[in-house]
Every structure is written in C-alpha cells, then in structure tokens.
Amino acid sequence: MNTINLTIDKKPVSVPAGTTVLEAARSLGIQIPTLCYLGLHDLNIENKPAGCRICVVEVEGRRNLAPACATDCAEGMVVSTHNIRVLNARRTVMELILSDHPFECLTCAKNGTCDLQSMAQELGIREIHYQGEKSTYRKDTSPSIIRDVDKCILCRRCEMMCNDFQTVGALSGVNRGFQAVVAPAFEMNLEYSSCTYCGQCVAVCPTAALTEVDHTGKVLRALADPGKTVIVQTAPAVRAALGEAFGMEPGTLVTGKMVSALRELGFDHVFDTDFAADLTIMEEGTELLGRLTRFLEGDKQVRLPILTSCCPAWVNFFETYFADMKDIPSTARSPQQMFGSIAKTWFAERIGVNREDLVVVSIMPCLAKKYECQREEFSVDGNPDVDYALTTRELANLIKQANLDLKQLPDSDFDQPMGESTGAAVIFGTTGGVIEAAVRTAYEIHTGKSLNRVDFKELRGLENIRSATVDFNGFPLRIGIAHGLGNARKLLEEIREGKSEYHAIEIMACPGGCIGGGGQPLHHGDSSILKARQKAIYTEDELKVIRKSHENPAIQELYASFLGQPLSEKAHHLLHTHYFEKKKRKVSIG
Amino acid sequence: MTSIKVELKQHQAEKLREVCRSFGNQEGELINVLHKAQGIFGYLPAEVQEMVAEELNVPVARVYGVVTFYSFFSMIPKGRNPISICTGTACYVRGAEKVLDEFRKQLSIGIGETTPDGKFSINCLRCVGACGLAPVVMIGEKTYGRVAPDEVKAILKEYEND
Numbered sequence: 069m070n071t072i073n074l075t076i077d078k079k080p081v082s083v084p085a086g087t088t089v090l091e092a093a094r095s096l097g098i099q100i101p102t103l104c105y106l107g108l109h110d111l112n113i114e115n116k117p118a119g120c121r122i123c124v125v126e127v128e129g130r131r132n133l134a135p136a137c138a139t140d141c142a143e144g145m146v147v148s149t150h151n152i153r154v155l156n157a158r159r160t161v162m163e164l165i166l167s168d169h170p171f172e173c174l175t176c177a178k179n180g181t182c183d184l185q186s187m188a189q190e191l192g193i194r195e196i197h198y199q200g201e202k203s204t205y206r207k208d209t210s211p212s213i214i215r216d217v218d219k220c221i222l223c224r225r226c227e228m229m230c231n232d233f234q235t236v237g238a239l240s241g242v243n244r245g246f247q248a249v250v251a252p253a254f255e256m257n258l259e260y261s262s263c264t265y266c267g268q269c270v271a272v273c274p275t276a277a278l279t280e281v282d283h284t285g286k287v288l289r290a291l292a293d294p295g296k297t298v299i300v301q302t303a304p305a306v307r308a309a310l311g312e313a314f315g316m317e318p319g320t321l322v323t324g325k326m327v328s329a330l331r332e333l334g335f336d337h338v339f340d341t342d343f344a345a346d347l348t349i350m351e352e353g354t355e356l357l358g359r360l361t362r363f364l365e366g367d368k369q370v371r372l373p374i375l376t377s378c379c380p381a382w383v384n385f386f387e388t389y390f391a392d393m394k395d396i397p398s399t400a401r402s403p404q405q406m407f408g409s410i411a412k413t414w415f416a417e418r419i420g421v422n423r424e425d426l427v428v429v430s431i432m433p434c435l436a437k438k439y440e441c442q443r444e445e446f447s448v449d450g451n452p453d454v455d456y457a458l459t460t461r462e463l464a465n466l467i468k469q470a471n472l473d474l475k476q477l478p479d480s481d482f483d484q485p486m487g488e489s490t491g492a493a494v495i496f497g498t499t500g501g502v503i504e505a506a507v508r509t510a511y512e513i514h515t516g517k518s519l520n521r522v523d524f525k526e527l528r529g530l531e532n533i534r535s536a537t538v539d540f541n542g543f544p545l546r547i548g549i550a551h552g553l554g555n556a557r558k559l560l561e562e563i564r565e566g567k568s569e570y571h572a573i574e575i576m577a578c579p580g581g582c583i584g585g586g587g588q589p590l591h592h593g594d595s596s597i598l599k600a601r602q603k604a605i606y607t608e609d610e611l612k613v614i615r616k617s618h619e620n621p622a623i624q625e626l627y628a629s630f631l632g633q634p635l636s637e638k639a640h641h642l643l644h645t646h647y648f649e650k651k652k653r654k655v656s657i658g
Numbered sequence: 659m660t661s662i663k664v665e666l667k668q669h670q671a672e673k674l675r676e677v678c679r680s681f682g683n684q685e686g687e688l689i690n691v692l693h694k695a696q697g698i699f700g701y702l703p704a705e706v707q708e709m710v711a712e713e714l715n716v717p718v719a720r721v722y723g724v725v726t727f728y729s730f731f732s733m734i735p736k737g738r739n740p741i742s743i744c745t746g747t748a749c750y751v752r753g754a755e756k757v758l759d760e761f762r763k764q765l766s767i768g769i770g771e772t773t774p775d776g777k778f779s780i781n782c783l784r785c786v787g788a789c790g791l792a793p794v795v796m797i798g799e800k801t802y803g804r805v806a807p808d809e810v811k812a813i814l815k816e817y818e819n820d
C-alpha cells in the first residue's frame with residue numbers, strides 16, 4: 069500500500085508513503101514553523117539535520133514530541149501541531165536559541181528579512197527566561213561575503229549548500245559544544261579557503277551570520293561627487309526579482325520601473341548588462357564556431373567541448389579544481405567585465421571623460437561579481453573596469469533610502485548606446501539561456517540561414533543536468549547544461565576521463581542560474597519563486613523585437629567603429645581573459 | 659587555533675598515503691585514518707589533515723571538523739618530555755589533581771598543551787594499573803610514584819638540560 073492515512077489537527081489527510089509530517093501538514097495549509105529545515109524540491113536540494121526542534125509536533129501514543137521535518141507519516145497517526153505542550157516546547161527552543169544571540173536586530177543587515185526574527189515574532193516571544201554566556205567569534209570579511217558567526221544558529225544550511233550542492237566544501241561544522249561553529253578548514257578566513265563566492269550559503273542563511281559585503285555607501289559617495297560621471301549596468305536576472313523586495317508577486321518584471329529608479333538615484337547613464345551579454349555571444353559564439361570548424365576539418369588538437377565562462381563562481385571553481393583543463397573554457401570575459409571594459413574605453417572616449425572620472429557600477433544577482441570586479445586582470449593601472457558591484461538586495465535598499473516606491477514609478481527605457489539589447493541577452497539570467505543565445509547566433513552564422521524558430525525549448529527547464537542536440541545544418545551539435553557546481557563537476561569529470569559527448573557546455577553556479585543568485589531577494593526555501601523568475605525572463609525575451617545577439621544594432625556599430633571583428637586583436641585585448649591555477653590553498657596561515 | 663607549520667618529509671608522506679590506502683581511501687574510514695595518522699605523527703598538523711583530505715577525497719574543512727570534534731585528536735605536537743598524569747580513581751583519591759595543578763602552574767600550560775619551547779606537554783591518563791604507586795606520573799618512559807605536589811619542581815629539574 070502506497071497511500072498513508074493520518075489526521076493532523078483533526079483533519080484527515082492521505083499522502084504517499086515517505087511523506088513527512090511537515091509536508092503532509094503543508095498540503096493541508098497548516099504551516100508548521102521551521103528553522104533548520106530547507107527544501108528546494110524542484111532542484112533536489114534539502115537540508116534536514118533535525119537540529120533546531122522548532123518544528124516539533126505531538127504524535128498520539130509517543131512519549132516525546134517529534135520533529136515534523138524529519139518524521140515520516142505512518143498509517144493512523146494522530147498529530148497535533150499546536151496544542152499547549154507543543155507551543156511551550158517551541159517557545160523554549162526559541163528562547164534557548166535567542167539566549168545565545170546578539171540583540172542587534174535594529175542595526176542588523178538582515179533586519180526585516182531574517183527568518184529567526186520573523187519566527188520570534190510568529191511565536192510571540194516577549195521575554196527570554198534563559199540567561200547565559202554568549203559565544204563570541206571574530207568577524208571574517210572576504211571580497212564578497214562577511215561571516216558574523218555570533219549570529220549563527222547552527223542550522224547547517226550553508227554547510228549543506230556548500231558541500232552537497234556545490235561540492236566545494238569550504239564550510240564545515242567544527243569544534244563542539246559551546247565552541248561549535250561553521251567555519252572553513254583550520255578556521256582560516258573564507259578568502260583563503262576554497263570558497264568560490266557563489267553566495268549560495270548567504271542565500272540560505274536564515275540569519276545575518278552570512279551576508280554580502282555592502283558597497284552602497286561607496287556608490288552613494290560616488291553619486292554625490294560632482295567630479296565623477298557615474299554609470300550603471302543591470303544584469304538580466306535583477307529585473308525578474310527586484311519587485312519582490314517591494315512586495316510584488318514573484319515573477320513580476322520591473323525592467324522599466326528599475327530604470328526609472330536608477331535615474332532617480334542620480335546615475336548619469338542607465339545602461340544594461342544585456343548589451344554586454346550580446347557582445348559576449350558575439351565573442352563566445354565565434355569562438356565556438358572556430359573550434360567547431362577546426363574540429364569538422366579534422367583537427368585532432370582542438371579542445372571540445374567548449375565551456376561557457378560568464379559565471380565568475382564557476383570560473384573560481386574550475387581554477388581551483390580543474391586547472392589542468394583551463395584551456396577548455398571560452399576565454400570570453402563575463403558580461404559584467406565586458407561592459408566595464410567597453411565603458412572605460414569606447415564609451416569614455418565618446419563622452420570625453422577620463423577613465424579615472426568614470427565610475428562604473430553594476431547591479432548583479434550575484435556575490436561572485438563583487439570578487440570578480442576586483443580581480444587584477446580587470447583593471448588598468450590600478451583603475452578597475454567595474455568599480456562596484458551591488459546585489460539586487462543592495463539596490464532595493466538604495467531605492468528605499470531614496471524614498472521611492474518602485475511599484476509607483478513609471479516605466480522608462482535604458483539609455484543609448486549601451487542600453488540596447490536583444491532577447492538573447494535577457495535569457496542569460498536563467499540556466500540554459502547563455503547556450504540558447506549562443507545557438508541562435510552561431511546557427512545563423514554557421515549555416516548562413518535564418519532561423520525560423522528562435523525558441524529552443526529543449527534547452528530550458530530546471531533539471532540539474534540537461535542535454536539536447538541541435539541540428540546545425542546536418543551536423544548534430546550536442547549541448548550539455550548544468551547549474552550548481554556539483555552538477556558541473558560531473559560534466560567536468562566526464563571530460564577529464566575523455567568520456568564527454570558534448571561539443572558545448574553551459575555552466576552556472578547557482579540553482580536556476582542567476583535568477584537564483586546569492587544576491588537576489590531571499591527565496592526562503594520556496595522554489596516556486598525561482599520558477600516564476602525563470603518564466604519572467606522568457607517572457608521578456610518574447611517581448612523583444614530583436615531576439616538574436618548579432619542583430620543588435622548597437623553591437624554592430626561597436627564592431628564597425630571600434631572593435632573590428634569578433635576575436636580581433638582589440639577584442640582579444642578588451643573582451644577576453646586567461647585563467648589561473650588557484651592552488652587548492654595549502655595552509656599558509658601562520 | 660595554533661598552527662604549527664611543518665613540511666611533511668617524503669617518507670612521512672609516503673607512510674601516510676600507505677595508511678590511507680590500507681583503508682581503501684574510503685571516505686567512511688576518515689576517523690580510523692586520522693587515528694592511525696596520529697599514531698605515526700603524535701598529532702595531526704594541518705599538512706597531515708590536508709593530505710588525508712586529498713587522499714580520501716573529502717573537503718579539508720570536514721577533516722578539520724572531525725579533528726576538532728573529538729578531544730582525542732590533537733593539532734599540537736607533544737613535548738619532547740610528555741608528562742602524563744594518571745587521574746584514575748586511586749590516583750585521584752590520593753591527590754593527583756593537586757599534582758596536576760602544580761605541573762600546570764610550574765609550566766604555565768594547560769592539559770593537552772605544550773610549552774612554547776617544545777620541552778614539556780601535559781596530558782591526563784586513565785588508570786595505568788600502578789595503583790600501588792598512586793598518584794602516578796609518567797614523563798616519557800620514566801615513571802614516578804607517590805608524587806607529592808612539592809616534589810614537582812625537583813622532578814622538572816631533572817630535565818633541565820634536555
């Protein structure tokens with residue numbers, strides 16, 4: 069028998085065997101509170117250490133209360149989720165957690181978005197009956213992420229993301245008892261660990277134990293400086309999520325309102341990273357075609373599959389774990405960096421501003437981009453191509469500080485020329501999008517024919533690893549797609565073993581791609597939010613008049629007046645990069 | 659955390675790899691491998707943990723997590739003259755704790771620690787089976803019986819030129 073019948077809060081319910089009490093209750097609309105538990109089921113991500121015990125329920129006939137998140141339903145079970153015994157137990161658990169938590173809510177980076185805070189509110193905690201010593205630990209700041217371990221409640225969600233989903237293993241529970249913390253090996257700073265800055269630990273941390281490095285102050289100062297021209301670029305995934313920070317439904321596209329907000333904030337030019345995404349396709353697509361042509365001509369030396377290179381966390385990952393294969397990824401820089409490079413050369417010249425007086429700000433769904441823009445190779449004489457990378461969340465804060473209500477702002481258009489983009493660029497924001505965009509352009513250039521359908525639905529979805537074959541004029545081009553570094557690792561190991569069947573592979577570090585980036589409004593474990601954002605991205609693509617990167621008129625002009633051809637010497641110099649072997653950081657800490 | 663930088667010598671590294679191999683380089687054998695490794699090196703410096711992580715293909719953060727979870731594992735090398743004080747029942751009853759306190763005071767280190775010059779370290783032992791001599795202290799191979807706190811100074815003096 070596969071169906072199990074039970075009663076929860078006097079309501080009968082039938083569920084498939086293996087369903088937890090938590091899930092069964094949710095199917096009845098009963099929201100049992102959880103803290104350590106996290107389930108993103110569409111992505112096969114689950115954290116179930118049964119550690120916090122906030123989700124306890126009473127099961128008739130059992131002596132002890134049971135954690136709903138880790139208790140399977142059984143035939144005939146009678147469950148109460150909110151009797152006095154349960155409520156008291158839950159309150160005790162909460163008070164115990166809070167007795168070792170700093171009371172800094174008013175000035176905390178997570179104020180208003182913290183799960184612990186909202187749980188305390190829901191449980192009606194008014195007093196803490198337990199007093200004790202509070203654990204303290206040093207703060208750790210890296211280029212992207214701040215660790216404030218004093219705020220850690222040891223839910224281990226970060227550890228699960230870093231170990232199971234990303235297979236990076238930068239974080240682990242160390243020490244025990246009162247000294248227990250989640251930390252990198254030897255408790256070194258994150259910066260010296262194998263961390264890729266994907267930010268997925270930050271994305272799931274219920275408290276402010278893990279947060280992004282905040283650069284809003286620096287951006288405000290630049291905006292206030294009359295000597296500076298400050299321009300901004302916004303990544304595709306931002307417009308599909310920013311609205312959530314203003315109470316809008318997940319999946320609401322706010323492109324036009326976001327542009328208005330950025331103008332109100334005082335940016336001199338409001339541009340689009342999508343412009344640079346189209347540029348990326350020109351370079352990366354040409355590179356793909358070049359390798360493919362050589363392959364078809366029988367060149368045995370040619371490195372295939374080619375791997376996309378626009379996700380900086382992914383770049384960090386292969387520089388650490390697959391440095392022996394660093395000639396396989398495309399050498400194309402990420403759209404963020406291509407934008408910065410073109411802005412501080414071509415555009416700066418056009419408007420007659422010195423590089424030093426031009427400040428390039430980017431709005432990203434991403435924490436790795438904060439690190440990326442600080443990489444030395446992306447600067448000229450110490451002046452970075454991109455000065456500051458803010459997250460979607462930081463932008464939301466700036467908009468609120470400026471007393472703007474995003475919902476009420478009118479729609480407006482990006483500035484020209486670096487605001488012009490195509491539908492192909494928009495879909496960079498989701499897993500599968502970069503390769504679909506590349507296929508649209510590479511197909512037309514390779515075959516000389518125009519595509520009669522631009523939607524490659526076979527490349528879309530949220531499955532961890534996807535593959536599809538696209539007919540390139542008789543040649544079956546085999547494509548692989550992975551999101552999440554653990555999934556990427558599988559494809560990479562196949563290549564290393566010489567077993568890979570693919571010609572091109574797209575990799576994104578975050579679940580769902582950038583829509584699920586570490587800098588996005590928090591999903592609080594609800595994967596339907598990621599799905600809604602993904603849908604929004606494809607809608608924006610469909611709404612675009614031009615949907616192929618090589619047809620972007622601003623890009624065509626950029627090549628005609630400045631770059632020459634894709635992969636020209638100038639393009640190589642400004643738009644491509646090389647990779648380094650990151651030592652699997654041997655301990656050199658003391 | 660104290661970190662002591664050591665380069666693993668070639669033969670030590672080989673020995674460690676051999677240990678990992680003898681456990682089939684299995685992730686699940688991590689604790690057993692670490693146990694053996696501590697037997698070889700006396701402690702588990704960062705370099706040893708890194709090598710174990712590489713051989714068993716587990717993140718080094720996780721290895722460190724295990725090392726810091728079990729008090730049996732140590733990241734600090736024992737002193738050249740490791741002092742072991744029996745705190746079994748018989749020794750305890752006859753004042754082992756006072757003796758222990760005196761050693762700690764004289765050397766300014768705690769249990770499980772090593773003096774900065776690497777000369778002494780202090781550890782506690784469960785009953786060593788010499789109850790007739792309680793309280794018992796061992797320094798290296800040498801055993802001292804019926805130790806009184808006021809003898810500690812003289813005992814340490816024996817190692818003056820070590």
Ligand code: SF4
Pocket residue numbers: 213226229230234236237238239262263264265266267268269270
């Ligand atoms: S940013 Fe990514 S790689 Fe770094 S610790 Fe967090 S989850 Fe791990």
Ligand code: SF4
Pocket residue numbers: 219220221222223224225226227250269272273274275277278
């Ligand atoms: S750092 Fe955050 S996610 Fe990680 S264990 Fe602590 S509270 Fe949980």
Ligand code: SF4
Pocket residue numbers: 265266378379380381382433434435436437576577578581582583584585586587
């Ligand atoms: S998938 Fe996107 S958001 Fe995530 S690390 Fe990569 S570029 Fe950043």
Ligand code: FES
Pocket residue numbers: 101102103104105117118119120121122123124135136137138
């Ligand atoms: S949510 Fe169930 S034990 Fe933490």
